[in-house]
Amino acid sequence: MSKIAVIGGGIIGVATAYELAKLGEDVILFEKNYFGSGSTFRCATGIRAQFTDEANIRLMKHSVERWEGLEEELGSDIVFRQTGYLFLATSEEEVEAFKANIRLQNKFGVPTRLIDMDEAREIVPILNTEPFLAGAWNPKDGKANPFKTLFAYLFRARELGVDARGHTEVIGFERAGDAITAVKFRSNGKVESVRVDAVLNAANAWAPLINEMAGLSRGLVPITAYKHQLVKTEPLEPGQVEPLVCPPSWNDAYIIQDGEDGGIICGAGIEHKARSLEDYEPTYDFLRGVLEYAVRIAPPLRYAHVVRQWAGFYAKTPDSNPAIGKLLENFYIAAGFSGHGFMMAPAVAQAMAELISKGRSRVPLDWEWYDPYRFERGELRSSAFQIG
Amino acid sequence: MSGKKIVCRCNDVTVEDVEALIDSGVTDIEELKRLLRIGMGPCQGRTCIPIVLSILARKTGRRQEEIPLPRARVPIRPVRVEVIVGGADE
Numbered sequence: 001m002s003k004i005a006v007i008g009g010g011i012i013g014v015a016t017a018y019e020l021a022k023l024g025e026d027v028i029l030f031e032k033n034y035f036g037s038g039s040t041f042r043c044a045t046g047i048r049a050q051f052t053d054e055a056n057i058r059l060m061k062h063s064v065e066r067w068e069g070l071e072e073e074l075g076s077d078i079v080f081r082q083t084g085y086l087f088l089a090t091s092e093e094e095v096e097a098f099k100a101n102i103r104l105q106n107k108f109g110v111p112t113r114l115i116d117m118d119e120a121r122e123i124v125p126i127l128n129t130e131p132f133l134a135g136a137w138n139p140k141d142g143k144a145n146p147f148k149t150l151f152a153y154l155f156r157a158r159e160l161g162v163d164a165r166g167h168t169e170v171i172g173f174e175r176a177g178d179a180i181t182a183v184k185f186r187s188n189g190k191v192e193s194v195r196v197d198a199v200l201n202a203a204n205a206w207a208p209l210i211n212e213m214a215g216l217s218r219g220l221v222p223i224t225a226y227k228h229q230l231v232k233t234e235p236l237e238p239g240q241v242e243p244l245v246c247p248p249s250w251n252d253a254y255i256i257q258d259g260e261d262g263g264i265i266c267g268a269g270i271e272h273k274a275r276s277l278e279d280y281e282p283t284y285d286f287l288r289g290v291l292e293y294a295v296r297i298a299p300p301l302r303y304a305h306v307v308r309q310w311a312g313f314y315a316k317t318p319d320s321n322p323a324i325g326k327l328l329e330n331f332y333i334a335a336g337f338s339g340h341g342f343m344m345a346p347a348v349a350q351a352m353a354e355l356i357s358k359g360r361s362r363v364p365l366d367w368e369w370y371d372p373y374r375f376e377r378g379e380l381r382s383s384a385f386q387i388g
Numbered sequence: 389m390s391g392k393k394i395v396c397r398c399n400d401v402t403v404e405d406v407e408a409l410i411d412s413g414v415t416d417i418e419e420l421k422r423l424l425r426i427g428m429g430p431c432q433g434r435t436c437i438p439i440v441l442s443i444l445a446r447k448t449g450r451r452q453e454e455i456p457l458p459r460a461r462v463p464i465r466p467v468r469v470e471v472i473v474g475g476a477d478e
Contacts, residue, residue, distance in 0.1 A: 034416040034418045034419050035416075035419060036419070036422070037418065041422055147422040147423050148423065151414070151419075151423060155412070158413075166416060167416075233469070234430060234466060260425075261399070261425065280459075282461060282462060287462075287472060288472055288473065291469050291472050291473045292473050294469070295469060295470075295473055301469055302469050302470045302473065303468065303469070303470065304468070304469050305430070305466035305467060305468050305469070306463055306466060306467050306468075306469060306472065307428075307429070307430055307432075307463075307466050308428060308432075308461060308463075309461060309462055309463070310461055
């Protein structure tokens with residue numbers, strides 16, 4: 001049994017702590033604020049395998065398979081629903097691009113297909129079909145409740161012995177050569193230290209600060225926080241917009257009905273580089289911009305009430321793919337998820353735990369593709385398709 | 389419904405729901421908020437948050453003033469979408 005520190009109490013950190021404990025490791029988990037306070041509790045809830053490159057498609061196919069068994073495994077209702085993702089094309093060129101994406105997804109067993117607007121209207125009764133030519137539809141994509149999912153993992157992790165500490169900030173490391181030997185942390189003003197055999201940096205937008213504490217350059221894994229906002233309406237009758245519906249050419253705007261309370265979550269690619277890592281203020285330009293898209297997608301939304309608006313971070317890397325792998329002899333990273341951490345968590349957590357514990361993993365995760373040193377080498381991957 | 393004491397009328401949360409979650413170790417107001425959806429309904433917590441704070445204070449032995457309020461967000465009351473998008477043409 002090794003002592004492993006996980007830094008970051010978001011979905012990636014918590015799920016990895018759980019997977020490590022399942023493998024018999026002795027895990028201590030640090031979250032400097034409340035659990036889920038970074039990106040997880042601000043996400044749009046979506047889960048999809050409709051990516052446009054092999055690495056992300058294969059990883060997400062595995063992740064969806066894990067999601068399918070997660071409620072039973074964790075023994076908790078996480079409101080996972082396979083209500084699909086529906087991408088909508090507004091031009092013939094886009095229809096052709098959709099067809100190419102669908103061929104690639106089908107090759108790896110993801111059952112996406114091209115549908116016409118009659119079928120789209122059956123799936124989304126309040127859809128405005130007029131602007132769209134065709135849809136890319138995968139009924140196996142879906143959504144889950146990020147709050148319940150994170151706590152389902154956290155409760156099970158604690159049952160398995162994980163020492164999960166909220167409001168506990170990591171403030172430094174002791175390093176001997178290429179190995180981290182201890183983690184220093186502060187809680188309630190008191191500084192302590194723990195000897196460790198390995199460390200995972202799962203701090204997402206804050207990950208460059210943790211890398212720096214480990215003696216690495218902040219720019220080695222260049223993650224930038226972009227403020228990504230969401231707006232939610234009052235609850236509507238279930239069944240109006242169950243899938244995530246997105247015309248990518250409309251600034252990646254999307255709508256999706258919350259699986260639990262029926263409110264419509266509205267998002268769009270109206271992003272601002274965050275002024276700081278405390279910059280969570282929602283903005284009026286986003287509210288107006290996103291609702292203009294939302295009513296063009298589903299006109300009856302005009303008569304709904306907006307109840308909430310919030311902001312979180314897309315912790316973005318230059319190619320919108322996360323950095324997953326080893327940085328030092330016993331120092332690992334899984335961060336920079338660029339808006340995809342929640343959906344990828346079951347697969348990434350399993351892969352990362354197996355890598356740390358056994359040195360290899362059964363998960364179809366392309367380590368070369370997500371290599372955290374690729375930025376230093378000037379190698380970028382094709383940009384991960386980035387929506388919800 | 390007899391015998392149930394409602395804390396949040398927007399999302400039908402009871403005193404028992406709040407106490408059970410605190411007993412399971414969730415004592416952070418932001419975490420309670422998200423797991424119970426208190427403060428996330430149309431009234432934005434005007435009814436439930438003060439009650440939950442008092443339960444939390446009682447159960448954890450803290451003074452209510454020591455417990456930070458959850459972050460308040462716009463809109464403070466529901467606004468019809470057409471009021472906002474209609475403004476785009478002005």
